[in-house]
Amino acid sequence: MRNVVLGFLGTQLDRGKRGGWKPTLSLCQVDGFTVDRLELLYDKKFSRIANGLKAEIALISPETEVILHHMDMDDPWDLEEVYAKLFDFAQTYGFDEDRERYHIHLTTGTHIGQICWFLLSESRHIPAALIQTGPPRGEATTGTFDLIDLDLGRYDAIQQRFDQQTREYGDLLKGGIETKNATYNNLIDRVEQVAGLSDAPILLLGESGTGKSELAQRIYELKLQRRRVKGRLVQVNCATLRGGGAIPTLFGQRRSYTGQAGTERAGLLREADGGVLFLDEIDELGLEEQALLLHAIEAGRYYPLGSDSEVTSRFQVIAGATNDLTALAAAGKFRLDLLSRLNLWTFRLPALRDRPEDLDANLRYELTRAEKALGIRVGFNADASDAWLRFAKAPTTLWPGNFRDFSGAILRLCTLAPRGRITRAQVDEEISTLQRRWRAADSDADGKVIANFVDVTLDPFDIPQLANVIRTCQRSSSISEAGRIIFAVSREERASRNDADRLRKYLARFGLVWADLVG
Template sequence: MKKNVVIGFLGTNLDAGKRRRWRPSVQINDHPDFPVARLELLHSRRWQGLGAKIRADIEARHPGTEVLLHQMEIRDPWDFEEMYGAMFDFARDYGFDDEREEYHVHLTTGTHVAQICWFLLTEARHIPAKLVQTGPPRQDEEGPGSLQIVDLDLSKYNALQQRFDLVTKEFNTLLKGGIDTRNPAFNAMIDRMELVTSNSDAPLLLMGPTGTGKSNLAGRLYELKLQRRRIKGRLVHVNCSTLKGERAISTLFGHRRQAVPGAGADRRGLLQEADGGVLFLDEIDELGLDEQAMILHAVETGTYLPLGSDYEVTSRFHLIAGAGRDLARLVAENRFRADLFARLNLWTFTLPALRDRPEDIAPNIAFEMDRMEQELGSRITFNADAHASYQRFATDPGTLWPGNFRDLGASIQRLCTLAPRGRITQSMVSHEIETLKGIWHDASRDPDLQLLASVMGEAATGIDEFDRVQLAAVIRICRASASLSAAGRRLFAASRSQKASRNDADRLRKYLDRFGLNWAACQEE
């Protein structure tokens, strides 16, 4: 049987008998159901005499109890930093023997600061002990008084553990948008993401093809950080594909009025707006190398220089980055900074395509149905045969869902909007399936999209139709030209006279870089 060891401070008032002659360091030994084999008392040199008296009294009443006095010099017992440091050093050097001894920390004596430090050291298991609180007997009672023991090993409290598990499940449900997802790999990723978001302020990188929900997930990660009180500020969402050149620097980092021709006032910049909150850089792979370098500096130091300013501005934010392209490949091609990628790659989460999560199609259909009911203000349901038919099509391995959840959401929206009397019929589902096949077929026959796909792969589907036509025309001109300069002269012939710089090759190079392309990539057929 393990021996009970009690550790506590010498009570300079209570142990001196100034309260009803009840001395906690003495009376704790009087409980017959709590035999104390060793009592360790901490005290300063000033109270050495009182410590010796208490030891003598205990040994006289309980010869089997060993009393050890430890001198601990603390200038200010109400200084938390000094007190915790001294007690931590004591715990580190003590040499606990868990196999032979059962340790208890006596909370009754000592300042409130000392009691807090005991609690923290015990809860963190720096001291492998239980907490003991004693009290004097009532005036009409005899005996040693009260004694209560609290074990801070939370794993032993089933009810508490169930509450923690429930809270974790609630946070996971938040990250999944309330959808009862069933894909094991996706659910494991969400579990890991919840742990990282709740315990780390490091940047998060969300990877995945267009339509997999990176923006929605970033918003839910922000809500989780807000609930966990890791942030207090707002969420600032930046689509990096819309930021190019000096406009990108001005938008992100702000500018001084004199630095931008025609500017009427200073501009704060989005990094300043994100101070204390979350900055979500969607499509970060679209940022130029200069902007990438400035972002890296801001993340690592919390400071940056607005355009035209001589003084750095401070902004502390949590960074979430989204990318649809393989950043490692872009680093190898010198189109993305290796140091920024290394900073972002600490916590990388790749969102799978919808076709890789067939188990989750049914709950996502149900989620989209609920969303449309709220939007349309009426109850909408599938007929049984219609639901079975749509489910078979949606989960068929041949149904690729190139737009992922965007395609699925748009499909459910069409069905719900056109549903007569709130019922989706078999004929409606058949028509919708043909509509989807037609959309995807037309997209595959689109010569511009085919050209972009041959150059960019799956990333081509994420380009807006407005940009798609223009980019395809630029690639065709590049293929028909002998050099980058020749292609630039042809593309910018009309606007060249209006530019201060007539470096057409540089203008074309920057345009292609917006889409992660270069001259060599455009020449491949």
């Protein structure tokens, strides 16, 4: 293939101002690198130098075809002008990569020109490798020649460093826990990519206890490492912002508003300037506060309570919500314009019950955390560990509090472990405690769930069972999947395992069909 070199005329260097060394001329004298065509860009006021250089090249390298291109610059140090003219040059060039190999000579031209060459090469607008030449060193008679190929795919070590860094960022977002759940791992990969490249708001959805606050903290740490923020992370639970205290807490307050000493405050938005504002439970924020917040996010400015002058604060936003914001917006309980601003990047964290393959790793993590908190070494007896994981992974164990329930249970087990060993008896007692608490918490909730679908009075025996069936159906993608979960134990003892048919018959007892529950 023919070697083609593109470059600027060196108005100083190609005159031989550096000890007689001329970079463009020396380029045509490199052993093992034949320049078949040299295309030289120059300003018309330097035509004499360009034509003189062309004549010199014809003498020392007659096989090199030299083509001169007029490219007049009003200001060769103006990035916008230089890039635009080189971009237009590249667009009309007509590269033939099947027959020619292209190179850019970086040594000549202004630093702005060199930067523009690099950008066009790196973006593949010019499909070329880069060449850097230098004057002879020591007793050498020829100058230096370095060929730089920007195709990173050819550099395994560099690619491995990038891959390693990506894994490290993923580990940071997962808290160092080796998760196996494909849905969760894909979510973390997307979060890492978005948080590292974008300053747009991030919306984290999920049930209470799925780890939204912890993930927000780790996203902030990632942004800090990637130098996308400089300020601090300011966290606020919007469910605690009630009544007249909500606006001054968020936006600040001037003393002149009350006239009382000690009433002036900066506000959480001001504290988040240059950093990240995490708005947890944003679905609990009042409509007035939502409107003011939207303006502050979009404009980076707002009025503190009692102030006639705006305050500037620019921050990145992470929002967390338990409830469906789209449904709330449709019901008029959440501003649609704020939702549109927040949901460019939305990530829904899966519930603990949907990640059974991650329970072993999370158990090890919680044990380590409990050991640090208590200052002791703790371990499970083998039968106790098996019993706990069977319970934790069972389809009937719904973990309504998700990781809060799981973490609290492990801390209790570690605290009460005799001589640092968790026994089977302890595990059985903890399981009974969890189940008792969940039944008590669900007693009222069960009635509300059933009331949405059944308008007749049921026996107390049927209420928790039917409520569990309805919840399982609403979480499942098909009636067969719901049936497998509901009949997970008894199905093993049956010759026929038509779980869907069993579930249809059970629902029919209460006048229900599958479509009613998932519609």
